[in-house]
Amino acid sequence: MAEAFAYYGLRYDxxxxxxxxxGNAFHSRDYRExxxxxxxxxxxxxxGVFTAGPGNGxxxxxxxxxxxxxxxxxxxxxxxxxxVTVGEFYRQWCDLLGVEKKGGKPGMxxxxxxxxxNMYKAKRQPLFxxxxxxxxxxxxxLNDLKIILNFDCDSLNCICLVLCGExxxxxxxxxxxxxxxxxxxxxxxTFHGLQDDxxxxxxxxxxxxxxxxxxxxxxxxxxxxxxHSHGTPRVIDNLMKDALRIxxxxxxxxxxxxxxxxxxxxxxxx
Numbered sequence: 001m002a003e004a005f006a007y008y009g010l011r012y013d014x015x016x017x018x019x020x021x022x023g024n025a026f027h028s029r030d031y032r033e034x035x036x037x038x039x040x041x042x043x044x045x046x047x048g049v050f051t052a053g054p055g056n057g058x059x060x061x062x063x064x065x066x067x068x069x070x071x072x073x074x075x076x077x078x079x080x081x082x083x084v085t086v087g088e089f090y091r092q093w094c095d096l097l098g099v100e101k102k103g104g105k106p107g108m109x110x111x112x113x114x115x116x117x118n119m120y121k122a123k124r125q126p127l128f129x130x131x132x133x134x135x136x137x138x139x140x141x142l143n144d145l146k147i148i149l150n151f152d153c154d155s156l157n158c159i160c161l162v163l164c165g166e167x168x169x170x171x172x173x174x175x176x177x178x179x180x181x182x183x184x185x186x187x188x189x190t191f192h193g194l195q196d197d198x199x200x201x202x203x204x205x206x207x208x209x210x211x212x213x214x215x216x217x218x219x220x221x222x223x224x225x226x227x228h229s230h231g232t233p234r235v236i237d238n239l240m241k242d243a244l245r246i247x248x249x250x251x252x253x254x255x256x257x258x259x260x261x262x263x264x265x266x267x268x269x270x
Contacts, residue, residue: 004248005210008255014210015237015244022064024209026202026233030191034061037187038162042069045126045157047149047184049134049173050164052191055234058164061191062130074160075125080132086140093148096129109147117151120158127159134165139177146181157186193231200226202233203240220257228264239263 005013012019025031034050041048052058066076077096084092090108094101099111120126131137151158163169167190173182194202200222204214221243229235242263247255 004245007248008216008244009212010207010244011211013241013244014206014212015240017237019210020060022067024206025060025064026198026205028057028194028198028202030057030193031061031064034058034189034191035065037189038062038065041160041162041187042074042128044186045120045160046186047145047181048160048162048187049169049185050162050189050191051167051169052164053167053193053232055232056191056193057233058191059132060233062162062164066128066130069128073125074128075119077127077129078132079130081134081136084136084141086138086144089137089141089144093129097127109144112148113151116158117156120156128162129159130162130164132164134163135169135172137163142172142178142181146184149184194229194233194236195231196226199229199231199236202236206237206240216253216255218254218256221255221260224257224260224264228260235267238267242266 005011014024030052037048037050050058050062063078066078069076079092079096081089086105090105090112091101093112094108097112097115099108099115101108103110116127145161149157149159149161170190172178203217203222203225207214207216225236225239229239239260240263243255243259246252246262246266247259250259252259
């Protein structure tokens, strides 16, 4: 695979997830909108909710924002949740804060809240915590978040809590049982994927950041990517990884629509 990238004059695989970082992030409309809302949340604190379909760049945008936060002003944390029990949820949060996991849920809750309040009021270093895959959170955990976010009779916001999930997480939040949690939401954003006029720029940006020249891509290739990706960055990345390999194997100096269609067939997107 590495030979394919070298064939096109690339220093590294620009479409590999491991190479995605703040330095080469494409500032799409989604990226800019999410960044602005996260910045607002960091100043006001409280609850932020971000939803997106798979592969639309939600986690990437949030991770890049967190990398920019001053560690002297914020303690950051990231928890990728699956289907955890209430007890496991509290233990993960305690581990993050470095507090004791004694006394069952009441004891852990007390220790967590004391630590978070101390971080905000005494250390001036509030917690900025992201809970990813929030669509898997149980009703019991979502109910407990209201308690966790309640400081000084609900008169104080001590932490920045970001819930990230797939679009159907919105359906969960808007159930009557979660109305009180929804009312605590400070910022909200749903990712829409790359706009029509961003798709070609996204591909060219990634190639340029890896040291390549955009002349390796024919306009017909970009049109084919547009037609088969529906603006989903992960789908574009997967198609381009295959296209670079297929193009190099066939000694194609320029990736055209024929190469992209071969990648589409390889991914069973037809």
